[in-house]
Amino acid sequence: MDLQLKGRVALVTGAASEVGQAIALALAAEGAAVALNYRSSAEAAEATARQITAQGGRAKAYRADVSDFAAVTAMVDSVVRDFGGLNILVNNAGLAKRQRFADSRPDDWRPQIDTCLYGAIHCCHAAIPHLEKGKDGRIVGVIGDSSRVGESGLSIVAAARAGVVALMKSLARELGRSGTTANVVSLGLVETPHDRDWLEQNREKLTRLYPVRRLGKPDDVAPMVALLASPYGGWITGQVLSISGGYSMV
Numbered sequence: 379m380d381l382q383l384k385g386r387v388a389l390v391t392g393a394a395s396e397v398g399q400a401i402a403l404a405l406a407a408e409g410a411a412v413a414l415n416y417r418s419s420a421e422a423a424e425a426t427a428r429q430i431t432a433q434g435g436r437a438k439a440y441r442a443d444v445s446d447f448a449a450v451t452a453m454v455d456s457v458v459r460d461f462g463g464l465n466i467l468v469n470n471a472g473l474a475k476r477q478r479f480a481d482s483r484p485d486d487w488r489p490q491i492d493t494c495l496y497g498a499i500h501c502c503h504a505a506i507p508h509l510e511k512g513k514d515g516r517i518v519g520v521i522g523d524s525s526r527v528g529e530s531g532l533s534i535v536a537a538a539r540a541g542v543v544a545l546m547k548s549l550a551r552e553l554g555r556s557g558t559t560a561n562v563v564s565l566g567l568v569e570t571p572h573d574r575d576w577l578e579q580n581r582e583k584l585t586r587l588y589p590v591r592r593l594g595k596p597d598d599v600a601p602m603v604a605l606l607a608s609p610y611g612g613w614i615t616g617q618v619l620s621i622s623g624g625y626s627m628v
């Protein structure tokens with residue numbers, strides 16, 4: 379299926395590795411020009427951009443901390459200058475600290491809320507004027523199922539991401555008339571190098587929570603994001619889609 383992303387410009391936050399990188403590669407494979415945002419992983423983001431251009435696509439890496447509104451605005455301005463517009467925003471950047479709430483301190487809370495909730499607010503605010511120009515803009519937020527069904531040890535990031543769901547549903551209502559959609563994909567446990575030791579220690583127990591009896595891979599997530607970002611997603615808005623091997627069914 380051709381997702382008809384040729385001529386579209388996408389900005390993916392946290393695109394240097396893992397889920398964000400898989401999303402960027404999937405959008406590029408479908409023909410979109412891709413702006414890869416990173417905060418600290420410059421080398422990986424540049425390498426991903428080179429990989430896309432080597433395959434005949436268009437891509438460029440942009441450094442910005444999404445918790446910094448001025449930096450996000452400057453990044454979006456640069457993307458629009460470089461690529462001539464912006465049609466798709468994927469808010470994938472995230473920060474999660476697994477710890478018991480009672481053991482956490484304000485210093486633990488702020489970075490997670492600043493990245494996950496304010497990051498999404500900043501990126502949406504900077505991108506929306508450009509998305510609306512095209513009459514078929516797309517916003518896709520990436521969150522975790524912890525924000526919908528709760529998870530011990532992830533209360534702060536879950537709270538921040540519940541805010542993202544509310545933001546996206548409200549934006550879906552506000553932007554619908556301009557043809558811009560706003561949706562969320564809500565992930566179960568996707569295997570990445572983070573938490574590797576914890577994951578290996580708990581793999582059997584964790585896998586039993588998933589009806590399909592395996593944890594996720596970044597490539598389980600990317601195709602659905604590409605579909606929502608495509609013209610085929612034009613009548614899907616304000617939705618939260620769980621990509622979780624059946625971990626949650628609400």
Ligand SMILES: NC(=O)c1ccc[n+]([C@@H]2O[C@H](COP(=O)([O-])OP(=O)(O)OC[C@H]3O[C@@H](n4cnc5c(N)ncnc54)[C@H](OP(=O)(O)O)[C@@H]3O)[C@@H](O)[C@H]2O)c1
Pocket residue numbers: 391392393394395396397398415416417418419420442443444445470471472473474493497520521522523565566567568569570572
């Ligand atoms: N993996 C899972 O099981 C899982 C489950 C539920 C939800 N999620 C969410 O899904 C998304 C992708 O997951 P993942 O496992 O691929 O995440 P990840 O490996 O932790 O990568 C997160 C990315 O976010 C970027 N980032 C963090 N803070 C940032 C900031 N302030 N400004 C800009 N970029 C920032 C990082 O960029 P740099 O490396 O450049 O700093 C990194 O590339 C994340 O939002 C994550 O919270 C993941």
